[in-house]
Structures are given as C-alpha cells and as structure tokens.
Amino acid sequence: MKIKTLVLICLFFLLLPIILFAQENVEQKEEEIFKAKVVEILDQKTITRDDGSVSIQQKLKLKGLEGNRKDKEIIFDGTEFDVLSAGEYKIDDKVLVNYSPGPEGEDNFYVIGYSRTNPIYWLVFLFALVVIAIGRLKGFRALIVLLLTFLIILKFIIPKILSGGDPLFISIIGSFFVLILSVYITEGFKRTSTISIFAILISLIITGLLSVWFSAITKLTGFASEESMFLVGITGGDINIKGLLLAGIIIGALGVLDDVIISQVALVKELKISNSGLSKYQLYKQAMRVGVSHLSSMVNTLFLAYAGASLPLLILFSVKQPPFLTFNRVLDNEMIATEIVRTVTGSIGLVLAVPIATFLAVQFINKKITKN
Numbered sequence: 001m002k003i004k005t006l007v008l009i010c011l012f013f014l015l016l017p018i019i020l021f022a023q024e025n026v027e028q029k030e031e032e033i034f035k036a037k038v039v040e041i042l043d044q045k046t047i048t049r050d051d052g053s054v055s056i057q058q059k060l061k062l063k064g065l066e067g068n069r070k071d072k073e074i075i076f077d078g079t080e081f082d083v084l085s086a087g088e089y090k091i092d093d094k095v096l097v098n099y100s101p102g103p104e105g106e107d108n109f110y111v112i113g114y115s116r117t118n119p120i121y122w123l124v125f126l127f128a129l130v131v132i133a134i135g136r137l138k139g140f141r142a143l144i145v146l147l148l149t150f151l152i153i154l155k156f157i158i159p160k161i162l163s164g165g166d167p168l169f170i171s172i173i174g175s176f177f178v179l180i181l182s183v184y185i186t187e188g189f190k191r192t193s194t195i196s197i198f199a200i201l202i203s204l205i206i207t208g209l210l211s212v213w214f215s216a217i218t219k220l221t222g223f224a225s226e227e228s229m230f231l232v233g234i235t236g237g238d239i240n241i242k243g244l245l246l247a248g249i250i251i252g253a254l255g256v257l258d259d260v261i262i263s264q265v266a267l268v269k270e271l272k273i274s275n276s277g278l279s280k281y282q283l284y285k286q287a288m289r290v291g292v293s294h295l296s297s298m299v300n301t302l303f304l305a306y307a308g309a310s311l312p313l314l315i316l317f318s319v320k321q322p323p324f325l326t327f328n329r330v331l332d333n334e335m336i337a338t339e340i341v342r343t344v345t346g347s348i349g350l351v352l353a354v355p356i357a358t359f360l361a362v363q364f365i366n367k368k369i370t371k372n
Contacts, residue, residue: 036062171247199357207349268361
C-alpha cells in the first residue's frame with residue numbers, strides 16, 4: 001500500500017510541471033482586446049493601391065493601458081499587410097489592440113482602431129448639459145427617461161431575447177414600460193399624460209400589425225444584414241431573427257410617436273384654454289391643421305433618419321452594377337425591401353397617430369383639466 005502511495009506521489013510531482021505548463025498555455029491562448037497608447041512610430045510608409053487609393057502603413061510601439069497588458073510595451077507591425085480601414089496613428093493616440101496567439105505559441109498583436117470612449121463621454125456630458133440648460137427640470141426628467149429607456153433595453157429586452165424569448169412580444173412589453181415611464185416622468189401624472197399614453201399605444205399596435213402583415217407579404221426573413229448572420233452563428237440559432245426585425249420596427253416607431261402625440265395633446269389643451277367656446281368639432285379641426293403641418297415634417301424626418309443610416313447601402317445600389325441594373329431589381333433585394341417596409345409602416349403609424357391623438361384629446365380634455 002505504501003509503495004503504491006509513494007508511486008502516486010512521485011507521478012504527481014513528475015506531472016505537476018506538465019499540468020502547470022498546460023494551464024499556462026491555455027491562459028496564453030485566450031484572445032483579448034485591450035486599450036493601449038501609441039508611444040513611438042517606428043516606421044511608416046505610403047503605398048498606392050491598384051485602384052489609385054492611398055494607404056498609410058505604420059509600425060508602432062504601444063504601451064498597454066489596462067488588464068494584464070498594463071504598462072507593457074507592445075510592437076505592432078502594420079507594414080507587412082494592407083488594411084482598407086487602417087488609420088494614420090500619432091503619438092499619444094489611444095487605440096484598441098487585439099491579441100491572439102499564433103499556431104506555435106507566438107504573440108500576435110493587431111491594432112483594430114481608435115479608442116473612442118473618452119470623446120463619447122464628453123459628447124454625452126455636453127448633450128446632458130445642453131438639455132438641462134434649455135429644458136431645466138423637464139430636461140432633467142427627459143435625461144432620466146433616456147437612462148431608464150437604455151436600462152430597459154439593455155437589462156430587459158436584450159437579455160430576454162438572448163434567452164430565447166419572442167423578440168416581438170418582449171419588445172412590446174418593454175416598449176409599454178418605456179412608454180409609461182417616459183410620459184408620466186416628463187409630463188407628470190395628469191389626464192393629458194394618460195390620453196397621450198393611450199394614443200401612443202393604439203398607434204403602436206397599428207404599426208405593429210402593419211409591420212407583421214407587410215413583412216409576411218414581402219416575405220422578409222430578417223437575414224438581410226451581416227449582423228443577423230453573425231448573431232445566429234454565436235447564439236446557435238436560438239433567436240427568432242424575423243421577430244427581431246419586427247421588434248426593431250416597434251422600438252424605432254415608439255420614439256417618433258411619442259413626440260408627435262404628446263405635442264398634439266398639448267396643442268388641443270392650449271387651444272381649449274385660449275378659446276373655451278370652441279365646439280369639439282371646431283377644436284378638432286383647428287388642432288388637425290397644426291398637426292398636419294407637424295406631420296409633414298415628421299414623415300420626412302423619419303425617412304431621412306432611415307436613409308441616413310442606410311446611405312452606404314443606397315449608394316451601393318445606385319451604381320447600377322449587376323444584379324441591380326433596374327429599379328425593380330433594387331426593390332427585390334431584401335436589404336432595400338426591409339428598409340422600405342420599416343420606413344413605410346412607421347410612417348403610416350405616424351400619420352394615423354395625429355387624428356387618433358387629436359380625437360382622444362378633444363373627447364377627454366375638459367375645462368377642469370385646462371385650469372390645472
């Protein structure tokens with residue numbers, strides 16, 4: 001028994017270095033992305049590609065700024081290959097570095113782009129400062145709503161979708177909470193706020209039904225973008241991509257409906273205050289005149305927002321290269337069809353929101369409310 005124990009102990013100590021070495025290799029084989037600073041430009045050259053475009057290639061000495069790479073010097077040699085999106089880095093620029101081990105255990109570092117967190121934080125701070133300076137207390141409330149909306153999307157909608165929940169159902173529930181919080185926090189607990197919530201909810205339901213219907217008619221799959229393919233790959237196909245497409249339409253429409261409907265309800269209230277002798281029909285007619293003017297600009301705003309986000313795609317399809325030689329061929333492409341369905345269904349919901357909000361406000365805003 002003692003001999004067996006002695007043998008096992010000897011084997012353990014003999015194998016211990018191998019085990020530790022294997023663990024060390026496992027740790028080294030893990031890829032990571034970390035922030036670094038450019039401390040020196042070791043080499044730089046300019047090349048001209050076959051198409052006439054110019055590329056700047058650099059060899060950089062970097063210093064890690066976080067994690068296990070903090071304060072460690074790293075050499076990145078970008079002169080060995082040509083990357084279309086490579087930037088011209090300067091000393092003290094903060095960059096993101098991807099580390100990956102080579103087949104023989106060597107360290108490979110690759111600069112994937114600038115670190116943009118600090119400028120973004122300053123931009124957000126400036127945005128908050130301007131909103132509070134102009135909007136005062138109401139602006140501060142709007143920032144709280146923005147934060148809560150972000151948390152609902154990040155902590156409720158996205159995790160539920162990733163866990164296998166139906167994206168459309170989850171987004172509707174999340175949008176409902178966003179709707180209640182945004183209206184009551186910014187506008188207060190008033191009847192006009194409740195009227196706005198019901199008007200937005202009705203318009204949102206109409207938009208959702210239209211998006212479901214036209215997505216089915218146009219046979220959209222949701223796989224038009226590379227992001228969808230990548231998402232399916234990393235989640236193993238557990239996410240309903242078509243439902244995710246519909247969810248995006250719902251969430252995108254909510255913000256625009258919010259603005260139009262609250263403005264329209266407030267307009268009806270002010271008209272009622274300025275002339276309490278107006279009949280409901282007269283009040284509706286006058287409010288709709290202003291609402292239609294507001295509506296015209298909002299529909300164009302919605303289109304421009306989607307067009308701006310899809311501008312590279314629109315340019316790509318405007319060069320008239322096969323298979324996009326005719327207008328109908330462009331429309332047949334799912335990427336373009338998706339954006340059209342998204343824009344038009346959202347616009348229809350927006351158009352219908354004005355008479356719905358005006359009608360509800362005219363019916364339920366009375367003299368007692370206008371005095372408050």
